[in-house]
Amino acid sequence: MASYQLNKEAVEHARRLIDARQYVLNSDWGDVQPKAETENTYLDSHSWDEYARWHLGLTEGANDETKARYAFVYGDFRRIHRSGLIACVYRASEWRHKDVELAAHDLLQHLDRTSG
Secondary structure, eight states: OOOEEEOHHHHHHHHHHHHTTOEESSOOHHHHSOOHHHHHHHHHHSOHHHHHTTEEEEETTOOTTSGGGEEEEOBOSSSEEHHHHHHHHHHHHHTTOHHHHHHHHHHHHHHHHHHO
């Protein structure tokens, strides 16, 4: 099983998105989660650093500037999705990636407080 380091820049980015009200409260994560083609299109016009900000986890041992390096995506590269945060909490909890789980949970609570 892979191990992950918390991507603190992604946490800060997610918090800024929430504070700016750049979120979707109701979505089906299976439908809106970025697919490989969407990721490639995003990377055509954005840097790896920008791509990284959308992922709460950094895969330990994976090479920088590869998609394998980034895990636990929480948005669609435009907005944060509540369902994406829930998926991050669930997956991180399931595989005992505690730092990612707790960060995603905290972001979910912040989103719920902010959105009223």
